[in-house]
Amino acid sequence: MSKPNFDDVLNSLRKVQDPDLKQDLVSLNMIRDLKVFDDGKVTLRVVLTTPACPLKEKIKNDVLAAVKSVASVTDVAITMDAEVRRPGANAGNAAGASAGTVGGGLERGIPGITHIVAVSSGKGGVGKSTVSVNLATSLALEGAAVGILDCDIYGPNIPTMMGVTENPKLLNDPVKGEVFIPPVSHQVKVMSMGFLVQGDQPVIWRGPMLHNILNQFCTRVEWGKLDYLILDLPPGTGDVQLSLAQMIPLSGAVLVTTPQEVSLQDVRKAFNMWEKVKVPVLGIVENMSYFTGDDGKRYHIFGQGGGELLSKKFNTKLLSQNPLVAQIREGGDEGKPIVVKDPASESAQLFRDLARKVAQEISLLDAKAETTPQLEIGRF
Protein backbone atom coordinates (compact mmCIF):
# COMPACT_ATOMS: atom_id res chain seq x y z
CA MET A 1 0.00 0.00 0.00
CA SER A 2 1.36 3.44 -0.83
CA LYS A 3 1.67 6.32 1.58
CA PRO A 4 -0.86 9.13 0.99
CA ASN A 5 0.66 12.19 -0.62
CA PHE A 6 1.17 15.01 1.91
CA ASP A 7 0.25 17.73 -0.58
CA ASP A 8 -2.93 15.89 -1.57
CA VAL A 9 -3.96 15.80 2.08
CA LEU A 10 -3.13 19.47 2.53
CA ASN A 11 -5.02 20.40 -0.64
CA SER A 12 -8.05 18.46 0.52
CA LEU A 13 -8.03 20.64 3.64
CA ARG A 14 -7.83 23.78 1.52
CA LYS A 15 -11.31 22.88 0.33
CA VAL A 16 -12.77 22.92 3.84
CA GLN A 17 -14.18 26.29 4.75
CA ASP A 18 -14.92 27.80 8.10
CA PRO A 19 -18.61 28.52 7.50
CA ASP A 20 -18.43 31.77 9.47
CA LEU A 21 -15.13 33.16 8.36
CA LYS A 22 -15.69 32.07 4.76
CA GLN A 23 -12.09 31.07 4.23
CA ASP A 24 -10.42 27.70 4.07
CA LEU A 25 -8.94 26.20 7.22
CA VAL A 26 -5.39 26.15 5.86
CA SER A 27 -5.38 29.86 5.03
CA LEU A 28 -6.90 30.54 8.43
CA ASN A 29 -3.98 28.74 10.07
CA MET A 30 -6.38 26.39 11.78
CA ILE A 31 -4.66 23.20 10.66
CA ARG A 32 -1.65 22.29 12.77
CA ASP A 33 0.63 19.29 13.32
CA LEU A 34 -0.49 17.61 10.14
CA LYS A 35 1.24 14.25 9.84
CA VAL A 36 0.90 11.57 7.19
CA PHE A 37 2.18 8.12 8.15
CA ASP A 38 3.41 5.25 5.99
CA ASP A 39 0.45 3.06 6.91
CA GLY A 40 -1.99 5.67 5.57
CA LYS A 41 -2.87 7.17 8.91
CA VAL A 42 -3.26 10.95 9.08
CA THR A 43 -3.17 12.93 12.31
CA LEU A 44 -3.84 16.63 12.70
CA ARG A 45 -4.99 19.28 15.12
CA VAL A 46 -7.75 21.72 14.22
CA VAL A 47 -7.30 24.96 16.13
CA LEU A 48 -10.55 26.91 16.26
CA THR A 49 -10.73 30.58 17.18
CA THR A 50 -12.77 29.80 20.31
CA PRO A 51 -13.48 26.69 22.39
CA ALA A 52 -17.11 27.86 22.39
CA CYS A 53 -17.38 27.50 18.60
CA PRO A 54 -20.95 26.57 17.69
CA LEU A 55 -19.74 24.95 14.46
CA LYS A 56 -17.19 22.64 16.10
CA GLU A 57 -18.92 19.39 15.09
CA LYS A 58 -19.58 20.52 11.53
CA ILE A 59 -15.98 21.59 11.01
CA LYS A 60 -14.69 18.31 12.46
CA ASN A 61 -16.94 16.27 10.19
CA ASP A 62 -15.97 18.32 7.13
CA VAL A 63 -12.27 17.82 7.89
CA LEU A 64 -12.80 14.10 8.39
CA ALA A 65 -14.65 13.74 5.11
CA ALA A 66 -12.07 15.78 3.20
CA VAL A 67 -9.05 13.85 4.44
CA LYS A 68 -10.77 10.48 4.04
CA SER A 69 -11.40 11.26 0.39
CA VAL A 70 -7.65 11.34 -0.33
CA ALA A 71 -6.24 8.21 -1.95
CA SER A 72 -4.52 5.70 0.38
CA VAL A 73 -5.73 7.36 3.61
CA THR A 74 -6.69 4.57 5.99
CA ASP A 75 -7.41 6.38 9.21
CA VAL A 76 -7.81 9.97 10.40
CA ALA A 77 -7.29 11.18 13.97
CA ILE A 78 -8.38 14.74 14.61
CA THR A 79 -7.71 16.66 17.80
CA MET A 80 -10.06 19.61 18.23
CA ASP A 81 -8.36 22.50 19.92
CA ALA A 82 -8.88 26.25 20.27
CA GLU A 83 -6.82 29.35 20.60
CA VAL A 84 -8.63 32.58 21.26
CA ARG A 85 -6.70 35.02 19.15
CA ARG A 86 -6.36 38.70 19.24
CA PRO A 87 -5.74 40.39 15.94
CA GLY A 88 -2.80 42.75 15.59
CA ALA A 89 -0.60 43.98 18.37
CA ASN A 90 -2.73 46.90 19.39
CA ALA A 91 -6.24 45.52 19.11
CA GLY A 92 -8.94 47.03 21.23
CA ASN A 93 -11.23 49.91 20.57
CA ALA A 94 -10.04 53.19 19.23
CA ALA A 95 -11.57 55.00 22.16
CA GLY A 96 -9.66 52.86 24.63
CA ALA A 97 -6.48 53.41 22.73
CA SER A 98 -6.94 57.12 22.59
CA ALA A 99 -8.51 57.72 25.99
CA GLY A 100 -5.15 58.85 27.21
CA THR A 101 -6.43 59.21 30.74
CA VAL A 102 -5.34 55.88 32.11
CA GLY A 103 -1.76 55.08 32.88
CA GLY A 104 -0.13 51.76 33.60
CA GLY A 105 -0.40 50.29 30.12
CA LEU A 106 -4.19 50.03 30.06
CA GLU A 107 -4.36 51.47 26.60
CA ARG A 108 -2.58 48.36 25.37
CA GLY A 109 -5.08 46.12 27.12
CA ILE A 110 -4.66 44.13 30.27
CA PRO A 111 -1.66 41.82 30.01
CA GLY A 112 -2.73 38.19 29.61
CA ILE A 113 -6.35 38.98 28.73
CA THR A 114 -7.35 38.37 25.14
CA HIS A 115 -10.89 39.76 25.01
CA ILE A 116 -12.84 42.01 27.32
CA VAL A 117 -16.57 41.96 26.76
CA ALA A 118 -18.95 44.39 28.44
CA VAL A 119 -22.49 43.45 29.37
CA SER A 120 -24.53 46.62 29.55
CA SER A 121 -28.09 47.83 29.78
CA GLY A 122 -29.88 51.11 29.59
CA LYS A 123 -31.38 50.58 33.02
CA GLY A 124 -31.20 48.35 36.06
CA GLY A 125 -33.26 45.29 36.85
CA VAL A 126 -33.37 43.89 33.32
CA GLY A 127 -31.13 40.94 34.12
CA LYS A 128 -27.71 42.29 33.20
CA SER A 129 -25.95 40.56 36.07
CA THR A 130 -27.86 37.34 35.44
CA VAL A 131 -26.75 37.39 31.81
CA SER A 132 -23.16 38.22 32.84
CA VAL A 133 -22.77 35.28 35.23
CA ASN A 134 -24.40 32.80 32.89
CA LEU A 135 -22.35 34.04 29.95
CA ALA A 136 -19.10 33.80 31.91
CA THR A 137 -19.91 30.38 33.34
CA SER A 138 -21.03 29.04 29.95
CA LEU A 139 -17.78 30.14 28.30
CA ALA A 140 -15.85 28.42 31.09
CA LEU A 141 -17.93 25.25 30.59
CA GLU A 142 -16.88 25.31 26.92
CA GLY A 143 -13.27 25.21 28.05
CA ALA A 144 -12.30 28.88 27.87
CA ALA A 145 -10.30 30.65 30.58
CA VAL A 146 -12.74 33.22 31.94
CA GLY A 147 -12.97 36.00 34.49
CA ILE A 148 -15.84 38.23 35.53
CA LEU A 149 -15.47 41.75 36.85
CA ASP A 150 -18.36 43.39 38.62
CA CYS A 151 -18.20 47.10 37.80
CA ASP A 152 -21.67 47.76 39.12
CA ILE A 153 -20.65 49.62 42.21
CA TYR A 154 -24.26 50.57 43.03
CA GLY A 155 -25.37 46.96 43.20
CA PRO A 156 -22.34 44.71 43.18
CA ASN A 157 -24.10 41.36 43.28
CA ILE A 158 -21.85 39.28 41.08
CA PRO A 159 -20.10 37.64 44.07
CA THR A 160 -23.50 36.54 45.44
CA MET A 161 -24.68 35.30 42.06
CA MET A 162 -21.43 33.38 41.56
CA GLY A 163 -21.53 31.95 45.08
CA VAL A 164 -18.38 33.71 46.23
CA THR A 165 -18.30 34.53 49.91
CA GLU A 166 -14.67 35.28 50.63
CA ASN A 167 -12.80 38.43 49.67
CA PRO A 168 -9.87 38.20 47.28
CA LYS A 169 -6.58 37.33 48.93
CA LEU A 170 -3.89 39.96 49.02
CA LEU A 171 -0.38 38.86 48.16
CA ASN A 172 2.85 40.77 48.14
CA ASP A 173 4.43 40.68 44.73
CA PRO A 174 8.10 41.75 44.74
CA VAL A 175 7.59 43.82 41.59
CA LYS A 176 3.97 44.99 41.61
CA GLY A 177 3.53 45.33 45.38
CA GLU A 178 0.22 44.19 46.82
CA VAL A 179 -1.84 42.18 44.35
CA PHE A 180 -5.35 40.69 44.53
CA ILE A 181 -5.89 37.00 43.88
CA PRO A 182 -9.45 36.65 42.60
CA PRO A 183 -11.52 33.83 44.11
CA VAL A 184 -12.63 31.17 41.62
CA SER A 185 -16.17 29.86 41.39
CA HIS A 186 -17.72 27.62 38.72
CA GLN A 187 -14.28 27.80 37.03
CA VAL A 188 -14.55 31.58 36.68
CA LYS A 189 -12.26 34.11 38.36
CA VAL A 190 -14.44 36.61 40.17
CA MET A 191 -13.61 40.19 41.10
CA SER A 192 -15.98 42.86 42.25
CA MET A 193 -15.60 46.53 42.84
CA GLY A 194 -17.68 45.75 45.90
CA PHE A 195 -14.64 43.95 47.38
CA LEU A 196 -12.91 47.31 47.56
CA VAL A 197 -15.77 49.18 49.15
CA GLN A 198 -15.76 49.12 52.89
CA GLY A 199 -19.17 48.67 54.51
CA ASP A 200 -21.58 51.48 53.72
CA GLN A 201 -19.00 53.97 52.58
CA PRO A 202 -20.33 56.03 49.72
CA VAL A 203 -18.35 55.57 46.56
CA ILE A 204 -17.25 58.60 44.70
CA TRP A 205 -17.11 57.58 41.10
CA ARG A 206 -15.43 60.59 39.70
CA GLY A 207 -12.24 61.46 37.88
CA PRO A 208 -9.16 60.31 39.73
CA MET A 209 -11.11 57.88 41.93
CA LEU A 210 -12.59 56.03 38.97
CA HIS A 211 -9.24 56.08 37.27
CA ASN A 212 -7.61 54.70 40.37
CA ILE A 213 -10.04 51.86 40.94
CA LEU A 214 -9.92 50.80 37.32
CA ASN A 215 -6.18 50.83 37.34
CA GLN A 216 -6.20 48.61 40.39
CA PHE A 217 -8.50 46.12 38.72
CA CYS A 218 -6.49 46.04 35.59
CA THR A 219 -2.96 46.08 36.92
CA ARG A 220 -3.16 44.76 40.47
CA VAL A 221 -5.44 41.78 39.97
CA GLU A 222 -3.68 38.53 39.16
CA TRP A 223 -6.04 37.46 36.40
CA GLY A 224 -3.46 35.18 34.85
CA LYS A 225 -4.16 34.21 31.26
CA LEU A 226 -7.78 34.77 30.29
CA ASP A 227 -9.51 34.21 26.98
CA TYR A 228 -12.49 36.32 28.04
CA LEU A 229 -13.07 38.83 30.79
CA ILE A 230 -16.75 39.65 31.19
CA LEU A 231 -17.58 43.06 32.64
CA ASP A 232 -20.89 43.65 34.35
CA LEU A 233 -21.21 47.40 33.81
CA PRO A 234 -23.33 49.70 35.94
CA PRO A 235 -26.76 50.23 34.37
CA GLY A 236 -27.37 53.34 32.33
CA THR A 237 -25.45 55.50 29.92
CA GLY A 238 -24.20 58.34 32.11
CA ASP A 239 -20.71 59.69 32.67
CA VAL A 240 -19.55 56.71 34.70
CA GLN A 241 -20.48 54.22 32.01
CA LEU A 242 -18.94 56.38 29.35
CA SER A 243 -15.68 56.68 31.28
CA LEU A 244 -15.57 52.94 31.86
CA ALA A 245 -16.24 52.24 28.20
CA GLN A 246 -13.46 54.61 27.22
CA MET A 247 -10.89 53.49 29.75
CA ILE A 248 -11.10 49.75 29.25
CA PRO A 249 -10.07 48.39 25.86
CA LEU A 250 -13.19 46.41 25.00
CA SER A 251 -13.59 43.90 22.21
CA GLY A 252 -17.33 44.36 22.19
CA ALA A 253 -20.50 44.92 24.15
CA VAL A 254 -23.62 42.86 24.71
CA LEU A 255 -26.81 44.79 25.39
CA VAL A 256 -29.47 43.42 27.68
CA THR A 257 -33.05 44.58 27.49
CA THR A 258 -36.56 43.51 28.37
CA PRO A 259 -39.16 43.62 25.61
CA GLN A 260 -41.11 46.68 26.67
CA GLU A 261 -40.73 50.09 25.06
CA VAL A 262 -39.40 51.92 28.13
CA SER A 263 -36.48 49.57 28.31
CA LEU A 264 -35.95 49.78 24.58
CA GLN A 265 -35.62 53.54 24.72
CA ASP A 266 -32.82 53.08 27.20
CA VAL A 267 -31.14 50.59 24.93
CA ARG A 268 -31.24 53.11 22.12
CA LYS A 269 -29.21 55.43 24.32
CA ALA A 270 -26.82 52.61 25.04
CA PHE A 271 -26.33 52.03 21.33
CA ASN A 272 -25.46 55.66 20.85
CA MET A 273 -22.98 55.47 23.69
CA TRP A 274 -21.16 52.47 22.20
CA GLU A 275 -21.08 54.17 18.85
CA LYS A 276 -19.51 57.22 20.44
CA VAL A 277 -16.70 55.20 22.00
CA LYS A 278 -16.34 53.00 18.87
CA VAL A 279 -16.98 49.70 20.63
CA PRO A 280 -18.78 47.17 18.44
CA VAL A 281 -22.12 45.96 19.77
CA LEU A 282 -22.07 42.17 19.48
CA GLY A 283 -25.83 41.93 19.78
CA ILE A 284 -28.89 42.18 21.97
CA VAL A 285 -30.15 39.81 24.63
CA GLU A 286 -33.85 40.12 25.29
CA ASN A 287 -34.40 38.93 28.84
CA MET A 288 -37.69 38.08 30.56
CA SER A 289 -39.13 37.68 27.06
CA TYR A 290 -42.00 35.42 28.07
CA PHE A 291 -43.32 33.22 30.80
CA THR A 292 -44.57 29.71 30.16
CA GLY A 293 -47.70 28.99 32.21
CA ASP A 294 -48.78 25.67 33.66
CA ASP A 295 -51.00 25.39 30.61
CA GLY A 296 -47.88 25.33 28.45
CA LYS A 297 -48.76 28.66 26.81
CA ARG A 298 -46.25 31.48 26.46
CA TYR A 299 -47.29 34.74 28.08
CA HIS A 300 -45.52 37.88 26.91
CA ILE A 301 -45.78 39.79 30.16
CA PHE A 302 -43.55 42.66 29.13
CA GLY A 303 -44.73 42.91 25.55
CA GLN A 304 -43.37 41.25 22.49
CA GLY A 305 -40.96 41.83 19.65
CA GLY A 306 -38.94 44.69 21.14
CA GLY A 307 -35.58 42.98 20.87
CA GLU A 308 -36.21 42.04 17.27
CA LEU A 309 -37.30 45.54 16.41
CA LEU A 310 -34.17 47.03 17.92
CA SER A 311 -31.84 44.53 16.34
CA LYS A 312 -33.28 45.42 12.93
CA LYS A 313 -33.17 49.15 13.59
CA PHE A 314 -29.55 49.05 14.71
CA ASN A 315 -28.49 46.35 12.31
CA THR A 316 -27.28 44.03 15.02
CA LYS A 317 -28.13 40.49 16.06
CA LEU A 318 -30.79 39.39 18.48
CA LEU A 319 -28.54 36.91 20.24
CA SER A 320 -31.05 35.39 22.61
CA GLN A 321 -34.56 35.59 24.00
CA ASN A 322 -34.63 34.24 27.51
CA PRO A 323 -37.83 33.38 29.33
CA LEU A 324 -38.79 34.50 32.78
CA VAL A 325 -38.17 31.44 34.93
CA ALA A 326 -38.24 31.20 38.73
CA GLN A 327 -35.22 28.91 38.71
CA ILE A 328 -33.08 31.64 37.13
CA ARG A 329 -33.78 33.96 40.04
CA GLU A 330 -33.30 31.17 42.57
CA GLY A 331 -29.98 30.30 40.95
CA GLY A 332 -28.91 33.92 41.28
CA ASP A 333 -29.78 33.99 44.96
CA GLU A 334 -28.07 30.65 45.63
CA GLY A 335 -24.88 31.57 43.82
CA LYS A 336 -25.47 28.94 41.15
CA PRO A 337 -26.03 30.27 37.64
CA ILE A 338 -28.76 28.26 35.92
CA VAL A 339 -26.19 26.73 33.53
CA VAL A 340 -24.70 24.84 36.49
CA LYS A 341 -27.82 24.62 38.66
CA ASP A 342 -29.90 22.89 36.01
CA PRO A 343 -27.77 22.34 32.90
CA ALA A 344 -30.48 20.38 31.07
CA SER A 345 -33.13 23.10 31.40
CA GLU A 346 -34.27 25.15 28.43
CA SER A 347 -32.97 28.34 30.06
CA ALA A 348 -29.54 26.82 30.57
CA GLN A 349 -29.42 25.70 26.95
CA LEU A 350 -30.40 29.19 25.81
CA PHE A 351 -27.59 30.73 27.85
CA ARG A 352 -25.10 28.17 26.51
CA ASP A 353 -26.19 29.07 22.97
CA LEU A 354 -25.85 32.74 23.77
CA ALA A 355 -22.27 32.23 24.95
CA ARG A 356 -21.35 30.38 21.74
CA LYS A 357 -22.87 33.17 19.68
CA VAL A 358 -20.96 35.83 21.60
CA ALA A 359 -17.71 33.89 21.09
CA GLN A 360 -18.58 33.53 17.41
CA GLU A 361 -19.25 37.24 16.99
CA ILE A 362 -15.88 38.03 18.57
CA SER A 363 -14.11 35.57 16.28
CA LEU A 364 -15.80 37.21 13.31
CA LEU A 365 -14.64 40.66 14.40
CA ASP A 366 -11.14 39.29 14.84
CA ALA A 367 -11.19 37.76 11.41
CA LYS A 368 -12.08 41.12 9.90
CA ALA A 369 -9.09 42.70 11.59
CA GLU A 370 -6.76 39.75 11.09
CA THR A 371 -3.55 40.23 9.21
CA THR A 372 -2.31 37.56 6.80
CA PRO A 373 -2.08 34.28 8.68
CA GLN A 374 1.16 32.38 8.84
CA LEU A 375 1.33 28.72 8.01
CA GLU A 376 2.77 26.42 10.59
CA ILE A 377 2.54 23.09 8.94
CA GLY A 378 5.54 20.87 9.35
CA ARG A 379 6.19 18.17 6.79
CA PHE A 380 6.58 14.69 8.13
Ligand SMILES: Nc1ncnc2c1ncn2[C@@H]1O[C@H](COP(=O)(O)OP(=O)(O)O)[C@@H](O)[C@H]1O
Ligand atom coordinates in the same frame (compact mmCIF):
# COMPACT_ATOMS: atom_id res chain seq x y z
N1 LIG B 1 -34.90 35.46 32.98
C1 LIG B 1 -35.14 35.62 34.27
N2 LIG B 1 -36.09 34.89 34.92
C2 LIG B 1 -36.33 35.07 36.25
N3 LIG B 1 -35.69 35.95 37.01
C3 LIG B 1 -34.75 36.71 36.44
C4 LIG B 1 -34.40 36.58 35.06
N4 LIG B 1 -33.40 37.46 34.77
C5 LIG B 1 -33.14 38.09 35.93
N5 LIG B 1 -33.92 37.66 36.93
C6 LIG B 1 -33.97 38.13 38.30
O1 LIG B 1 -34.36 39.51 38.28
C7 LIG B 1 -33.62 40.25 39.23
C8 LIG B 1 -32.83 41.36 38.52
O2 LIG B 1 -31.85 40.73 37.69
P1 LIG B 1 -30.34 41.23 37.66
O3 LIG B 1 -29.59 40.27 36.84
O4 LIG B 1 -29.86 41.50 39.04
O5 LIG B 1 -30.58 42.59 36.86
P2 LIG B 1 -29.60 43.86 36.65
O6 LIG B 1 -28.20 43.40 36.85
O7 LIG B 1 -29.90 44.30 35.26
O8 LIG B 1 -30.03 44.86 37.65
C9 LIG B 1 -32.74 39.25 39.98
O9 LIG B 1 -33.38 38.84 41.14
C10 LIG B 1 -32.62 38.08 38.98
O10 LIG B 1 -32.43 36.85 39.64
Ligand SMILES: [Mg+2]
Ligand atom coordinates in the same frame (compact mmCIF):
# COMPACT_ATOMS: atom_id res chain seq x y z
MG1 LIG C 1 -26.83 43.92 38.34
